[in-house]
Amino acid sequence: MPDSAPYTLLIQHAAQVLTLAGGPATRPLAGPDLGGWCIIDNGFVACTGDKIAAVGPMSELDQTRITPATQRIDATGRVLMPGLVECHTHLIFGGNRAHEFERKLRGESYLDILASGGGILSTVRATRAASEEELLANALHHLAGFRRYGITTVEAKSGYGLDRDTELRLVRVARQAGRQQAVRVVPTFLGAHVVPPEFKDAGPRAYVDFLLREVLPELRGEAGFVDVFCEQGAFPLDVARYYLEQAHHMGFGLKIHAEQLHDLGGCEMAAGLGAVSVDHCDYLTPAAAARIAQHTQGRTVAVLLPLVPLFLRQEQYAPGRAFIDSGLPVALSTDFNPGSCPSKNLWLAQSVACLKMGLTPKEALAAATLNAAWAIDLAADCGSLEPGKRADLLVLNVPSVAEIPYWLGENPVHEVFIGGVMQ
Numbered sequence: 001m002p003d004s005a006p007y008t009l010l011i012q013h014a015a016q017v018l019t020l021a022g023g024p025a026t027r028p029l030a031g032p033d034l035g036g037w038c039i040i041d042n043g044f045v046a047c048t049g050d051k052i053a054a055v056g057p058m059s060e061l062d063q064t065r066i067t068p069a070t071q072r073i074d075a076t077g078r079v080l081m082p083g084l085v086e087c088h089t090h091l092i093f094g095g096n097r098a099h100e101f102e103r104k105l106r107g108e109s110y111l112d113i114l115a116s117g118g119g120i121l122s123t124v125r126a127t128r129a130a131s132e133e134e135l136l137a138n139a140l141h142h143l144a145g146f147r148r149y150g151i152t153t154v155e156a157k158s159g160y161g162l163d164r165d166t167e168l169r170l171v172r173v174a175r176q177a178g179r180q181q182a183v184r185v186v187p188t189f190l191g192a193h194v195v196p197p198e199f200k201d202a203g204p205r206a207y208v209d210f211l212l213r214e215v216l217p218e219l220r221g222e223a224g225f226v227d228v229f230c231e232q233g234a235f236p237l238d239v240a241r242y243y244l245e246q247a248h249h250m251g252f253g254l255k256i257h258a259e260q261l262h263d264l265g266g267c268e269m270a271a272g273l274g275a276v277s278v279d280h281c282d283y284l285t286p287a288a289a290a291r292i293a294q295h296t297q298g299r300t301v302a303v304l305l306p307l308v309p310l311f312l313r314q315e316q317y318a319p320g321r322a323f324i325d326s327g328l329p330v331a332l333s334t335d336f337n338p339g340s341c342p343s344k345n346l347w348l349a350q351s352v353a354c355l356k357m358g359l360t361p362k363e364a365l366a367a368a369t370l371n372a373a374w375a376i377d378l379a380a381d382c383g384s385l386e387p388g389k390r391a392d393l394l395v396l397n398v399p400s401v402a403e404i405p406y407w408l409g410e411n412p413v414h415e416v417f418i419g420g421v422m423q
């Protein structure tokens with residue numbers, strides 16, 4: 001688009017425009033930059049087609065580019081900000097685990113329920129039994145829910161098939177769901193979620209060898225990232241390292257579920273292999289976080305999932321404040337899944353991150369937008385309001401960033417635009 005192209009969409013008179021701009025262009029926001037980004041009072045965002053064309057205070061609006069065809073939206077008294085980026089979900093699954101909720105309330109632990117054949121394995125049974133049409137209908141239902149919360153990009157992991165055909169089906173359904181509605185879907189392969197019953201005797205190493213041989217070659221160009229659950233009862237550190245190394249050689253980006261329930265060293269291991277993100281981190285120590293920040297030069301993002309310890313009744317939350325102070329970039333996500341977080345409310349996740357992990361409202365917002373985009377390697381295209389990025393925009397029912405995490409559990413979304421189109 002030439003710089004003189006007429007605006008197709010103009011959102012104007014916003015009380016605050018939360019730009020998320022002003023930090024380094026080549027790496028995620030870290031340290032003081034996480035909360036140091038620019039807010040414009042009484043501002044606008046103008047778009048041409050599906051891209052942002054200009055952002056600024058009303059005094060700098062180029063009136064010559066407004067035509068009768070420009071869709072004009074008044075945001076007086078409201079916040080205008082980029083769409084939320086949800087960088088860690090288990091979107092595609094059959095059934096749900098409402099029946100385990102009361103077991104949890106009676107005191108059974110996550111790992112106890114998993115060891116008794118429940119937990120992830122119960123969702124695996126329901127997912128294997130579901131048709132592709134049912135899985136797609138479920139995914140579209142959940143994506144519509146995410147969109148209502150103002151989430152405009154969703155990462156979606158496989159991992160409830162644990163056999164070749166079902167895992168490939170889950171990635172296929174994620175891609176299909178992305179094509180059928182406006183929210184962008186980014187598939188990740190989590191075949192190494194837990195060891196399936198068929199490999200119980202052969203063990204985790206034999207199972208990941210099967211994935212490397214039979215499944216990953218089918219996923220080139222279909223899933224950008226390979227993820228593994230490094231935890232007691234799932235995959236031990238040495239097997240997780242071997243698997244991620246091999247996946248890296250095959251050209252996949254790397255992610256890991258680590259330090260969720262124990263400190264096994266998974267985050268530091270994966271960051272050392274160049275992982276784009278290390279996720280959970282509730283038991284990651286501040287000292288290890290500082291080493292990761294230094295060794296990766298601030299490129300690996302720690303994805304914090306505050307609704308998971310809440311839902312699992314766990315006291316230990318990731319020490320987000322210490323991570324930020326040590327220079328480790330952090331992102332926030334719900335971890336939407338049927339077992340440990342059946343919530344799509346990324347606003348609530350921001351509130352809990354403030355209350356239990358020590359983030360400020362501005363830091364939490366950056367963690368759920370620009371740094372979440374970094375965690376799925378899409379920061380060049382979304383997560384902030386900057387010319388050239390995709391026009392994913394939210395108009396909120398609140399006048400300032402301070403009120404966003406304050407109205408606990410509310411959905412502040414007034415209007416959602418994806419690619420410049422009102423939803």
Ligand SMILES: [Zn+2]
Pocket residue numbers: 088089090257335337
């Ligand atoms: Zn997860």
